[in-house]
Amino acid sequence: MSDPYADLASQDKELQKRIADAIDIRSQDLAQKEIRQAYLADIKLPPNASAVELGSGTGYVTQDLISMAGAKTALGVEPSPVMVERANLHFADIPNLSFVIGDARQTGLPDDAFDIVLMHTLLCHVPGPEKAIHEAYRILKPGGVLAICDGDYSTATARIADFDPLDQLVRFMINQNVTNLWIMRQISGLLTRNGFALGAFKGHGYVAEGQAEYFLTVIDRGADRLVEEGVLQPDTGEALKQEARDRVAQNTFFGYMSYVSQIAYKQ
Numbered sequence: 001m002s003d004p005y006a007d008l009a010s011q012d013k014e015l016q017k018r019i020a021d022a023i024d025i026r027s028q029d030l031a032q033k034e035i036r037q038a039y040l041a042d043i044k045l046p047p048n049a050s051a052v053e054l055g056s057g058t059g060y061v062t063q064d065l066i067s068m069a070g071a072k073t074a075l076g077v078e079p080s081p082v083m084v085e086r087a088n089l090h091f092a093d094i095p096n097l098s099f100v101i102g103d104a105r106q107t108g109l110p111d112d113a114f115d116i117v118l119m120h121t122l123l124c125h126v127p128g129p130e131k132a133i134h135e136a137y138r139i140l141k142p143g144g145v146l147a148i149c150d151g152d153y154s155t156a157t158a159r160i161a162d163f164d165p166l167d168q169l170v171r172f173m174i175n176q177n178v179t180n181l182w183i184m185r186q187i188s189g190l191l192t193r194n195g196f197a198l199g200a201f202k203g204h205g206y207v208a209e210g211q212a213e214y215f216l217t218v219i220d221r222g223a224d225r226l227v228e229e230g231v232l233q234p235d236t237g238e239a240l241k242q243e244a245r246d247r248v249a250q251n252t253f254f255g256y257m258s259y260v261s262q263i264a265y266k267q
């Protein structure tokens, strides 16, 4: 199976809803919010700044452009109608926050229009990421900010000892749901080749805390895919999901991955 996030609009509605549920859980995870705060709050925007998030999912990170980065208005662009509907539902009461269906590589938005463009866990899913970078350059005002944050996916793990079978679920989930594992190790070159000046480049460690709600969605999706592929018997998949829950209950669960953020400026 190729990365379903790369073409979410054409996936089965149930899969789109399952992914939307996982994105909702992740966006509200406190440790994930801290990561977004750590790179968005430092950005200096002009008064009444206009912002756009490309790949806006269920909309929480688009809202951060107002609450954390200080933009006046924020627009989310997202190809999946299920996501756009969900985002509109979450934020119907906020007039300066809106969502439209569109593709990061060809948004149809005007030239030189925005003070900030955000790509939060988008680029790892986009075949031809340079097209999205090029589009961001086009729609940014001169001097405008491009903020990119994505997972450094090879670091994702649930291993608490050698040969821990739960780790295989995480590895398989990543293998099946990410187009480019290495995007944040390639990003600085990609940006400078496309005319951007580089700003802050930061690493952010994410440790699943408490009930590990988001990491359990990773475990579950990995187990279910291995069952669908016929690698695991359904009972084995369920047993591994239960193992993860038992670890959470006994405080022995460990889930970790690194994220990396890069700020850049249109010259």
Ligand SMILES: C[S@@+](CC[C@H](N)C(=O)[O-])C[C@H]1O[C@@H](n2cnc3c(N)ncnc32)[C@H](O)[C@@H]1O
Pocket: 005, 006, 007, 008, 009, 023, 027, 054, 055, 056, 057, 058, 059, 060, 061, 077, 078, 079, 080, 083, 102, 103, 104, 105, 119, 120, 121, 122, 125, 126
């Ligand atoms: C992992 S989700 C992240 C959503 C949101 N940024 C967040 O962090 O909560 C990636 C999103 O990017 C969207 N996406 C994938 N390819 C895209 C493209 N070419 N243009 C715009 N969005 C895209 C997917 O549909 C999905 O909603």
